[in-house]
Amino acid sequence: MKILVCISCVPDTTSRINFIENNTKFDTNGVQYIIGPYDDYALARAVEIKEANAGTTVTVLNVGLVDTEPIIRKALAIGADDAIRVNAEPTDSFFVASQIAEHAKGYDLILMGRESIDFNSGVVHAMVGEMLGLPSFSPVMKLDIDGSTAKMAREIEGGKEILEAKLPLVLGCQEPIADWKIPNMRGIMSARTKPLKVAEPKAVSAEVKLKKYELPAPKGAVKMIPADNVAELVKLLKNEAKVL
């Protein structure tokens, strides 16, 4: 089986978000980058499937500029066999989906996170599926492969949906699909020599263009209420915040 795992390179979940150049550019100053947490789950499940099925290969794909290569090497250290980097800034979902679709033919499983935690669009997997004419599902929280059938659980509002579909498939993944993997020393050493191919992006005309970024209005100071006067809180929620 051939598995493709698409990873995003995103600011660490504890990052403070700021913008520069008149709110048109993300401020990378002091920001640590990581494999998208959902993508990390997708990768971990792919490596588990590979370990349980001899002859399975895992390729990682990232749409990003050269500075994402340490993140790609980390994915190789976790257990992927080779990697493709599409040399472009991932500006929008349609653009990223178009680049992935260009390289995703011939795989049995195309996995990625349910969304990237920077732009949170949550649509790339469905777009890739549509572009390739393959079924796509997200967010998948359980995945077992039984011959040519994928048995899955998908999270829905207030519960989950148990479903089956035939490979090939495109899936957006989330916890608890697998346990996160941390690269071991052998993985880190071998990742240095695993193939990382750089491909130039396909030209795509964008229907959606960024105008500017904004930060939320700062929050006012918290009003503390004494523990022995809970009725006061109810009064404030009713009359001041008007939420009851």
Add this chain to the structure above:
Amino acid sequence: MNILVFVEIAEGKPRSTSLEAIAYAHAMGGDVTAIVLGTADKSSLESLGKYGAKKVLHASNNKLDQPIIQAYAGVITRAMTSENADVLVLANSSLGTPVAAKVAIRTGAGLVSNVVELPDTSSGFAVKRSIYTGKAFSVVEVTGNKKIIAIKKNAAELKEVGGNAQVVDYPVDLPDTDFNAKITSTEKATGEILLPEANIVVSGGRGMKGPEHWGILEELAKELHAATGCSKPVSDMNWRPHHEHVGQTGVKVAPQLYIAVGISGAIQHLAGVNSSKCIVVINKDPEAPFFKAADYGIVGDAFDIVPKLTAAIKAAK
């Protein structure tokens, strides 16, 4: 401007987030047609007129009672053409968002998901969306003739603007190839208020000390008609089901009121709640970082405060 709104049905009734999608489309100021797929009762379809739908297309084929994304995308793509729709509006959800993505590819429309406000059409078509898991926004320009807007909860105010809508039967051809997945079962809490749609959320963290103590939170939630949520450690330890996990990698909520009990307020949790209108934090640690993100705070023991709060709410009714 012709606007088509995809309305999701849950237990025979339109979802509240879909009603917000109709209100959003109405506030945009166009002719609003809603489309409903699968079995639904006629009176609830007519009532979509209250929020601004003039016409409701009902594709009542019972094969659509199962939410098969591919089949839904097929029907809605066809409706965009048959209704000559310029814009499709729907609610971000486990069904709506992937349907939007597929329809966008099929129609060549520009898609924006996670939208939090009405578009600014003063020069072009600019929409504001939530990014970095609620930590920031971006304003994007949608060029092109066709547009798809997937809205976050509270993107539009729900208010009654009209009477009954005209319900029109919408017959559809459903190719077998669209039924590309077999849903073998659905495990779902019925009759409860769904977390992503709730106006009030009561959440518990590790400070609750164990799953056996959730009763007091459930009683508070019941009194407030609220949904219950939890922090990541709580769902990781299986004290509560995963679909209740609120945060960066869980459910992002946007209620009127979020009550956090025994949650310290890690930045990853805050990312899931920062769209809430009002936040109340109850924690015995006065240094808990969550207080900085709260509107109201009480320092105290959850097992003492929560039952008192439930009683005070009951008394104030």
